[in-house]
Amino acid sequence: MPENERFTREELKVALKAFKKRMKILRLDDESGWSSSPMTGGRRSGIAAIKPPDQYPKEIWEELVEQGKLKYSGSGLYELA
Numbered sequence: 001m002p003e004n005e006r007f008t009r010e011e012l013k014v015a016l017k018a019f020k021k022r023m024k025i026l027r028l029d030d031e032s033g034w035s036s037s038p039m040t041g042g043r044r045s046g047i048a049a050i051k052p053p054d055q056y057p058k059e060i061w062e063e064l065v066e067q068g069k070l071k072y073s074g075s076g077l078y079e080l081a
Contacts (some may be wrong), residue, residue: 007060015056016069023050049073
């Protein structure tokens with residue numbers, strides 16, 4: 001690994017996959033909320049940004065932002081670019 005790379009390509013790939021999975025779960029949970037009527041088709045989630053999984057360091061999320069795969073939304077939240 002070159003000196004300027006902090007994380008391997010595989011580490012970044014796994015972290016991004018974990019982020020996408022968390023985003024999907026949170027959106028599905030939001031869409032199936034108790035407030036929507038069971039007779040309607042549901043509603044779209046308004047979740048655009050989330051707090052990334054804690055098992056990865058902040059630096060890995062910053063690296064994914066630099067690569068253009070994530071966008072920092074402020075207050076520790078990130079969204080897909």
